[in-house]
Amino acid sequence: MIGTDRYSYRSRLKDVDPTAKLTVSLVSIVLCLGTGGMLASVTAILVFAALLYWKGGTPAGDFFRLLRVPFWFLVVGAVTVVLARFPDRTGVLWGAAIGGSVYGVSAASLLAGARLVVRALGCVASVYFTVLSTPVTDLLLALKRLHVPKLLLTLMELIYRFIFVLTETAERMRVAQQARLGYGTLRQSFHSFGTLLAMVFMRAYRRADRIYVSLEARGYEGEVQTLPPHYQSGRTVYLWCVGLTCAQLAAYLLERGLTPV
Known part of the structure; x- marks a missing residue:
């Protein structure tokens, strides 16, 4: 098993109805994007890390380690938001004058970049909850229940299965090349x-x-026919969805200062 498969097949939540887990992820993604704040996304990250640890048996360290992968891509992408153009140096924390404008960083642009990264990480954490607790076969069955086009599901399954074939083939060829000193020099490595x-x-x-x-x-x-297994009831997962939704909405209201005094 490669990638996230080893976590999904070892998870104690793998036998739970995948439709319920997919629903939790989708609702959380909508709230992370819809609220536009940071606390709702932070709440989602912490709650999903706790659920995967306490209920699924996935180590919290592995969960946050997996979050680091998209984090650096998001940081690079947020540079275009953090760096902005200003008419003068008013409010600019760091910048340089180019032409008739100042290009730099302000407190508002830093906050906007941080909000963008955190919201995206909240969405990624929502996806991780389903991916780290649901084998791909079960996930495809859940998507089939949601009436996703059969052609798309078939392509997803065939591509997923073929990833392992390509990985195994490439690894064997690379070992054979190394045995023949194919990576001895930089030129040989490129070749x-x-x-x-x-x-x-x-x-x-x-x-x-x-x-x-x-x-x-x-x-x-x-269409690739797959017999659905017998899943455990997802009633508890739906209760988690209600609780997480309330927590994210409360975090959003708290961030906006809309809670009663």
Whole structure:
């Protein structure tokens, strides 16, 4: 197992109805984006980390380590928000005059960038709750219940299955190249890496053609049929959804100063 699969198959929540877990994630994403604040997203991150730890058995350290991956991409993307153009140096914390304007950073732009990053992390944490507790097969069954187009689901499943084939093929070829000292120098490394990409593409194409022929031989008609297992009731998860929604709305009201004194 690679990626997040090892967490989903080990999670104590993997046998719970995936539709309920997907609902919690979708509601949280809507609130993180709709409220426009930071506290609602921070609440989602902390609540999902606690649920995955206490109910799913996923270590909190692994959850936050996985959050670091999108965090740095978001920080780079937020640079365009933090750096802004100002008519003069009024309110500019740091900047440089270019032409007739000042380009720099202000307290308002820093706050806007931080709000953007935190809101996005809240959405990522919402997705992680489902991904880290639901195997892909069960997730596809939940999407099928929500009437996602069959063609899209079939493509998702085939692409997901083929990731493992490509990974295994690329790893074997790389080990063979290393055994032949294919990465001894920088020039050899570039040459070996280019050869690896080309050969993986060719072998993937041939493997995909063979898989499609085998599917047709087994009666494939545009949809991969999967028997749904017996899931545990998701009633408790729906209660978590109600509680999280109330907590996020309360955090939003608190941030806006709309709570009664």
